[in-house]
Amino acid sequence: MAHTITTQKLFDGRKFTQIKVNIKGDSGDASELTKAIIFDASAYSTASTSNKLMEIQYCLNGFSAELFWDASTDVPLISIEKDKAFRAKYWKLGGLYNNAGTGKTGDILITTNGLASTTKDGYIILYVIERKVPNRFE
Secondary structure: OOOEEEEEEEEEOOOEEEEEEEEEOOOOOOOOOOOEEEEOHHHOOOOOOOEEEEEEEEEEOOOEEEEEEOOOOOEEEEEEOOOOEEEEEOOOOOOEEOOOOOOOOOOEEEEEEOOOOOOOEEEEEEEEEEOOOOOOOO
16 A cells, blocks of 8 residues: 545635645555645645645654645745644744745645654644735736
8 A cells, every 4th residue: 555645625715725634654655755745726716826824733643744835846845843743823924935936836745754664644734825916006
């Protein structure tokens, strides 16, 4: 078998999307997840290449992960520690916006460390909004 990623849509509105991503390791799979899509921007109402991450909540049991903004050259978004339940809010900062360059898709990718050949599991909750780019003529 293979490691599994399942996504649960918690809310998908005009302005924001909230999803829960469940990750389950398979002891028969000797690989890590490498830049697997966990947030496919085109699948939600906020479909945009200029999304912002406003909140993240996670708990990864026995493995860590790195999230990236998808682009021709992927851009690191956030590192996730193992064995720690954590919640971060970026509202006061205006969110963590997609600063990827050429080829950006708005998708969020995951790469794991320590998931290979285990039955470890975890979850990540993402709260994403579409970044409104100001129009100087408005």
